[in-house]
Amino acid sequence: MSLVASKLALLANTRTLVDALDLALEPGEVLGILGANGAGKSTLLTVLAGLAAQAQGTITLDGHPLATLTPLTRAQHIGLLPQGDEGGFFGNVADYVALGRYPFGHAAGDLAPHLATWELTELADRPLDTLSGGERQRARLAQLAVQAPRIALLDEPLTHLDPAHQARLLAWARGEADAGRSVVLTLHDPNWAACHCDRLLFLHGDGRWQLGTPATLLTPAALEALYGPGTAVLWRQGGRGDPV
Amino acid sequence: MPDDRALAQQILTELRAPRVAAAFACGGLLALAGALMQTLFRNPLAEPYLLGVSGGAGLLALLGMAAGLAWPWISVLAFAGSLLALALAAALGGRLLARDHTPLLLAGVMLAAGFGALIALVLSVTPAERLPGMLFFLMGDLAWTSQPTLLWAALLLAVAAALGLSRRLDVLQLTPLKAASLGVAVAPTRWTLFVLAGACTSMVVAQAGSIGFVGLMVPHALRRLGFAGHRALLPACALAGGSLLVLADALARTVIEPRELPVGVLTALIGVPMMLWLLRKP
Numbered sequence: 001m002s003l004v005a006s007k008l009a010l011l012a013n014t015r016t017l018v019d020a021l022d023l024a025l026e027p028g029e030v031l032g033i034l035g036a037n038g039a040g041k042s043t044l045l046t047v048l049a050g051l052a053a054q055a056q057g058t059i060t061l062d063g064h065p066l067a068t069l070t071p072l073t074r075a076q077h078i079g080l081l082p083q084g085d086e087g088g089f090f091g092n093v094a095d096y097v098a099l100g101r102y103p104f105g106h107a108a109g110d111l112a113p114h115l116a117t118w119e120l121t122e123l124a125d126r127p128l129d130t131l132s133g134g135e136r137q138r139a140r141l142a143q144l145a146v147q148a149p150r151i152a153l154l155d156e157p158l159t160h161l162d163p164a165h166q167a168r169l170l171a172w173a174r175g176e177a178d179a180g181r182s183v184v185l186t187l188h189d190p191n192w193a194a195c196h197c198d199r200l201l202f203l204h205g206d207g208r209w210q211l212g213t214p215a216t217l218l219t220p221a222a223l224e225a226l227y228g229p230g231t232a233v234l235w236r237q238g239g240r241g242d243p244v
Numbered sequence: 245m246p247d248d249r250a251l252a253q254q255i256l257t258e259l260r261a262p263r264v265a266a267a268f269a270c271g272g273l274l275a276l277a278g279a280l281m282q283t284l285f286r287n288p289l290a291e292p293y294l295l296g297v298s299g300g301a302g303l304l305a306l307l308g309m310a311a312g313l314a315w316p317w318i319s320v321l322a323f324a325g326s327l328l329a330l331a332l333a334a335a336l337g338g339r340l341l342a343r344d345h346t347p348l349l350l351a352g353v354m355l356a357a358g359f360g361a362l363i364a365l366v367l368s369v370t371p372a373e374r375l376p377g378m379l380f381f382l383m384g385d386l387a388w389t390s391q392p393t394l395l396w397a398a399l400l401l402a403v404a405a406a407l408g409l410s411r412r413l414d415v416l417q418l419t420p421l422k423a424a425s426l427g428v429a430v431a432p433t434r435w436t437l438f439v440l441a442g443a444c445t446s447m448v449v450a451q452a453g454s455i456g457f458v459g460l461m462v463p464h465a466l467r468r469l470g471f472a473g474h475r476a477l478l479p480a481c482a483l484a485g486g487s488l489l490v491l492a493d494a495l496a497r498t499v500i501e502p503r504e505l506p507v508g509v510l511t512a513l514i515g516v517p518m519m520l521w522l523l524r525k526p
Contacts, residue, residue, distance in 0.1 A: 051424050075427030082421045088286025089417045091472030102415050103427040147426070 002027055002182060003048065003078070003151050008057035009207075010040050010047060018044060019207035021057070025151060025182040030173050032197035032214075033186040036227055039205030041186040042083065045153040048184070049080040061151075075103035079149030081140060083156055093131065093139050094124040100146030111146065118142040118168065133160040145172065152176060154185040158192065170196050190235055194218050202226050262392045267493040267507075268486035269395035270386065270448045271458050275485025276402055277444035278459030279466075279478055283413050284437040285345050288467070291460035292445040295352030298454035299359025300329025301446070305453070306366045306378050315388055318381070323450035329355055330442040338438075342431035343420050348438075383506035384455030386493050391451060398447045403482050405440055409433065410474035456508045458485050461515040468522050488514065 003025045010018040017040030025031065033041050046052040048059065050066035059066045061077060079100075089096055094111060097120065101109050115121045118138040123131060128139065137160040144152060152173075158166055173183045173196070187193060193200055194214045202210040202217060204226060210217055220232040277292040284290065293299075304325030308318045329352075337351025367378060380387075389395070406413075415428045416437075424430050448455065462485040463477065471477040492510035499505060 046421065049425055051421060070427075071424065071429050072427040075425060078425075080421070080425035082419065082425070084419050084421075088283075088419075090288075090467045091414075091417075095414075095472055099415055099418065099426065102411065 003059065003061050005048065005059045006057055008044075008047070008055060008059065010043050010055050012040070012043065016207045017205055018203060018209055021209055023201065023211065025184065026198075027150075027180045027182055028177050029182055029198040030177050030196065031182070031184045031199045031201060032193040033184065033201045033203060034188070034190065034193060034226060035186075035203035036205055039203040041203055042155050044203065045080060045155050045184065045186065046082070048151075049078050049153050050074050051080065072103050075147070075149075077149060078151045079144050079147045079153065081144050081152070081154040081157055083159070089128050092125050092127055093120055096128045096139055097142045097146055100143040100148075103147065109146065114142045114145050117145065117172070119165075134162060134165065137161055138165060141169065141172070150181050152181065152183045154183070156187060157185050158187055158189065166192075190218055190223060263386055263389065263493065264490055265392040266389040266395055266451065267386050267489045269392060269399045270389070270452050270455060270486075271462075271489025271492075272399045272482035272486035273395065273402060273444040273448050274455060274459040274489070275462035275481040276399075276406060276478060277441040277448075278461075278485075279463035279474075279481045280406060280413075280437050280441040280444075281459070282463055283416055283474070284434055284441065285349055286417060288464050289460070292441065292448075293356070293454060293456075293459070294349070295333040295442070296329035296355035296359055297326045297442065297445045298449055299356045299363065300325035300327075300332075301449040302382050302454060303359050303362050303366070304328070305381055306363060306370075309374060309378055309381070310366060310370055315390070319388075319390075319450045322381075322453070323446055326442070326446035326449050329359065330438075330446070334438065338435075341434050341438075342424075345434070380506050381453040384453045384508035384511075385504075385506050386452050386455075386489075386496075387504060388453075389451045395447060395451060398444065399482060399486075402440060402444050403479060406478045407475065409436065409440075410478060413437075413474040452507075454508065455489065455511060457511045457515045458489055461511075461519050462488060465519060465522050 005021060005023045008018065008021040008023070009016060033044065035041050043052065047055040050059065050069070061069065066074065094115065097111055097114060112121070115124055118141055120138055120142055123135060128136065131139065141157060144154070157169055161169060173185070176183050197214055200212060200214055200217050202222070220236070223235065224230070224232045274292055278290070281290040281292060281294055282288055285294070301322040302325070305318050305322040308321040313321070332355055333348060333352040337348035340347055363382070367375065370378065412428050412433050415423045415426050416430070416433060418426070420430045445459070463481050466477055466480050466484060471480050489507070489511065492514055493507045496505045496507040496510045
């Protein structure tokens with residue numbers, strides 16, 4: 001059953017970003033969301049997390065409307081990694097990562113494996129605001145990993161990550177999916193989407209959307225339709241400036 | 245000599261002890277309110293008077309003094325003025341508190357500026373002989389506090405209420421969206437914080453005027469010293485804020501004996517060097 005959205009419409013002021021979206025997240029899948037800036041990717045994640053009201057349609061978790069769940073129950077099943085910094089946090093990295101335990105009450109749980117996974121063990125005692133952008137992104141991912149939600153919604157999780165930690169994120173997402181959880185992430189890299197996502201959702205920003213496998217959706221023509229004319233050159237093989 | 249001893253005894257139990265007790269409770273309440281405001285606004289510069297509480301209290305108290313009213317009425321007026329300021333701030337800027345605290349912050353800062361102008365107006369048309377009392381109220385003065393028991397009850401209740409919120413407050417340091425995703429009901433918790441911090445500040449302002457600096461400095465200093473989680477930070481604020489104000493008030497009473505200084509002068513004179521020294525550390 002998992003998370004199911006039916007006839008979902010996302011509105012931004014008077015514009016319709018997404019219209020009549022039907023989306024059922026499968027346990028064990030990694031779903032990538034692609035679209036231009038402002039197409040509604042972040043809004044969709046927020047709505048799927050049950051945290052935004054500016055939507056029409058219904059979203060259910062295991063058949064229960066999302067709006068009927070208490071905030072804590074919802075947080076025990078659905079996790080969101082929003083964009084944006086955590087400038088107001090005064091504590092250290094370990095304190096910050098431990099906040100992922102909040103929905104589960106006082107159970108402290110062992111943070112050490114999560115800190116190790118995201119290579120934060122050495123940084124555990126550092127104040128969060130002294131970390132670099134990439135280190136902070138790892139701390140945010142570790143916090144979500146501690147929460148261990150059945151539905152993980154990640155908004156541009158690749159931001160600031162070097163290739164080694166992008167690989168780490170990939171391994172984590174695959175591990176979550178293999179454990180029967182669903183991972184949804186927004187991204188701007190069709191190559192990453194092609195190689196590592198089971199399904200893709202294209203948001204055109206004008207109400208239209210496409211849902212399918214990378215093999216069917218990721219064509220030069222479809223990418224130009226999504227991002228605008230002249231963009232397919234970014235992913236063309238063999239042209240001038242081809243990196244590999 | 246028995247008379248002297250009896251007099252000393254009387255001064256201790258009837259004047260000094262209640263005043264020390266009131267000073268501790270006021271300092272504790274201010275530091276606690278400051279910590280709650282800093283978490284509400286996710287900003288280390290937030291302090292108890294940010295939303296115009298001291299301005300509203302000061303304006304009504306000064307109007308009462310100008311009209312020749314006596315102390316208990318001044319206290320009542322100050323309390324009413326602080327609640328008026330909070331209500332105005334909430335009505336004008338509280339609409340979006342679930343997602344964005346900037347409108348509330350702006351409304352409060354504007355109100356504080358407006359009250360400040362009105363206070364200056366009252367001061368400028370008041371006869372000179374009434375000015376010292378007004379200035380002492382505006383800078384904070386524990387000579388008038390008559391209700392140490394009430395202040396202590398408020399302090400204990402506030403610390404208990406704040407401790408009950410402490411885990412939620414840890415999460416509330418994150419962005420509102422992230423805090424909501426972790427299961428915190430952001431808007432109700434923020435309104436609770438607003439009411440609790442406002443009540444703490446109003447209690448103090450009504451009893452002792454606008455004692456500055458404790459509410460800004462103590463929580464910030466404790467955070468720099470490593471008190472990050474609210475479960476430890478909030479009680480520590482009550483203890484440290486209370487201690488600082490007892491010390492400052494003892495000095496305010498004795499430095500230029502037999503005259504007294506406004507205690508707000510001393511909190512700043514002690515607090516500013518301490519804070520600068522703390523900021524010097526990496």
